[in-house]
Amino acid sequence: MTSSHRLLLENAQQVVLVCVRGERFLTGSALRSLAVLEGASVVVGTDGLIKAVGPAAVIQSQFSGETFEERIDCSGKCILPGLVDAHTHPVWAGERVHEFAMKLAGATYMDIHQAGGGINFTVEHTRQASEEELFCSFQQRLQCMMRAGTTLVECKSGYGLNLETELKMLRVIERARRELHLSLSATYCGAHSVPKGKTAVEAADDIINHHLPRLKELSRNGDLHVDNIDVFCEKGVFDLDTTRRILEGGKKMGLQINFHGDELHPMKAAELGAELGAQAISHLEEVSDEGIAAMAAARCSAVLLPTTAYMLRLKQPRARKMLDEGVIVALGSDFNPNAYCFSMTRVQSSCLCCVERLPR
Ligand SMILES: N=CN[C@@H](CCC(=O)O)C(=O)O
Numbered sequence: 023m024t025s026s027h028r029l030l031l032e033n034a035q036q037v038v039l040v041c042v043r044g045e046r047f048l049t050g051s052a053l054r055s056l057a058v059l060e061g062a063s064v065v066v067g068t069d070g071l072i073k074a075v076g077p078a079a080v081i082q083s084q085f086s087g088e089t090f091e092e093r094i095d096c097s098g099k100c101i102l103p104g105l106v107d108a109h110t111h112p113v114w115a116g117e118r119v120h121e122f123a124m125k126l127a128g129a130t131y132m133d134i135h136q137a138g139g140g141i142n143f144t145v146e147h148t149r150q151a152s153e154e155e156l157f158c159s160f161q162q163r164l165q166c167m168m169r170a171g172t173t174l175v176e177c178k179s180g181y182g183l184n185l186e187t188e189l190k191m192l193r194v195i196e197r198a199r200r201e202l203h204l205s206l207s208a209t210y211c212g213a214h215s216v217p218k219g220k221t222a223v224e225a226a227d228d229i230i231n232h233h234l235p236r237l238k239e240l241s242r243n244g245d246l247h248v249d250n251i252d253v254f255c256e257k258g259v260f261d262l263d264t265t266r267r268i269l270e271g272g273k274k275m276g277l278q279i280n281f282h283g284d285e286l287h288p289m290k291a292a293e294l295g296a297e298l299g300a301q302a303i304s305h306l307e308e309v310s311d312e313g314i315a316a317m318a319a320a321r322c323s324a325v326l327l328p329t330t331a332y333m334l335r336l337k338q339p340r341a342r343k344m345l346d347e348g349v350i351v352a353l354g355s356d357f358n359p360n361a362y363c364f365s366m367t368r369v370q371s372s373c374l375c376c377v378e379r380l381p382r
């Protein structure tokens with residue numbers, strides 16, 4: 023009996039597989055020899071999963087007599103895996119274009135933040151927005167990302183800070199996970215900023231005593247799927263101690279640690295993340311040498327955000343040093359109202375600024 027498949031991508035000049043031995047990541051010198059097949063075909067099954075990849079002649083004989091809903095002649099073309107955007111803040115209301123003028127006039131990210139703008143401005147607008155309104159703008163943003171080649175997006179909450187709005191944002195992400203054709207990783211980021219009227223310690227207590235237990239309950243019932251916990255560990259936001267308490271609380275309920283660290287000031291966030299078994303730490307413009315070594319040993323991924331460093335006029339993260347030390351390096355667009363970039367190919371080309379050339 024002949025079986026039917028969704029798609030045959032035939033005879034591509036190149037198929038980029040990245041790795042062929044089931045590796046979850048490549049580090050160090052392995053990054054110099056990506057797996058690339060010349061003259062190859064790909065078969066996609068009716069479930070949307072890849073059924074076979076191999077030399078065009080082999081695939082042709084293996085699948086002769088079988089039917090495909092669609093066949094695409096890929097001669098002269100290159101097939102790439104979908105791009106992964108490992109850090110975004112895509113659910114929000116309230117444009118912040120006025121901040122660009124402030125930055126051009128010399129204000130730093132923290133000047134705007136401390137004057138009540140930045141994240142605080144977005145929090146006020148996001149609290150007022152309806153769930154439907156947030157979903158519609160989020161959906162449009164995800165479509166722009168998909169058009170730019172992204173197929174998996176890490177999406178953070180963090181513009182609510184109170185439980186009610188954090189849950190509203192997570193429900194919007196949950197709905198997109200169920201309704202849209204791309205993969206999402208959901209991150210609870212209730213410690214994105216210290217809410218007005220609270221100290222960082224009070225905000226941390228509220229998260230640990232109220233937010234996390236409610237998230238646990240909703241996850242247990244299958245109402246929400248949250249994968250990661252995040253904190254903005256930064257001078258004037260959450261210091262190392264409050265960051266540790268919040269991350270440990272999240273880890274205890276089964277969330278992966280994936281947080282903002284060592285962005286504007288050296289905080290020893292990388293050292294903390296390595297100690298806590300973090301899955302990933304983002305930014306790292308100010309990471310120490312010891313932090314890099316600790317991340318490499320702990321197999322903790324560095325999520326670099328070169329377009330943000332460019333837009334905020336920060337120094338670029340030391341990607342070459344991280345790669346040479348064996349750190350797992352990933353990239354993110356950091357899409358947010360202050361860093362409006364949908365495209366991972368744009369991020370990749372900006373990253374050339376933070377990776378010095380390899381010696382030949
Ligand atoms: N640094 C903290 N969070 C975001 C910015 C969010 C915002 O400015 O709204 C970042 O990763 O760059």
Ligand SMILES: [Zn+2]
Pocket residue numbers: 109110111282356
């Ligand atoms: Zn961020």
